[in-house]
Amino acid sequence: MTNYRIPKEVTSxxxxxxxxxxxxxxxxxxxxLGAMVLGNLVITSLKHFFYVxxxxxxxxxxxxxxxxxxKRMYQALLIAASRKKETYCAIDDPTNERNENQ
Incomplete structure (x- = not known):
């Protein structure tokens, strides 16, 4: 009988x-690869700058x-761009909570 090892976590x-x-x-x-496909739309003298x-x-x-x-930077930019600008939420200050408890 074959013994299979099952990983404990698969999200890493x-x-x-x-x-x-x-x-x-x-x-x-x-x-x-996408840049190479779109490279034909760029002026020949600027192709190297485009790739860089x-x-x-x-x-x-x-x-x-x-x-x-x-998160990665592109994910953070997507979250910032897609959030509702007119919605506000309070940000709790952990240092302020410690001062109130004393």
Whole structure:
């Protein structure tokens, strides 16, 4: 009878090395593939600048903001762009709660 090992968690991301995750690699590859497809729409003398620009934008998009390290920058930008501007919510200050309890 074959013994299968079932992983305890399946939601963690796969790391290729210390700095890059598998999703990040596929994201950059997909972005550069899209840039190559759209490269025909760019003036020939500006193609290299276009590829560099798309690469830099891709690297910025996969960075993780220090305010929310669970998300990537493109996710944080999507959340900020899609939220309702006229809706406000209170942000609790943990230092203020400690002062009130004393």
């Amino acid at each position: 991301e796969l790391k290729i090395n210390k700095a890059i995750y598998l999703f990040d690699l596929f994201f950059i590859m997909g972005l550069l 620009f798309v690469g830099i934008v891709g690297l910025v998009f996969i960075l993780r903001p220090y305010t929310n390290p669970q």
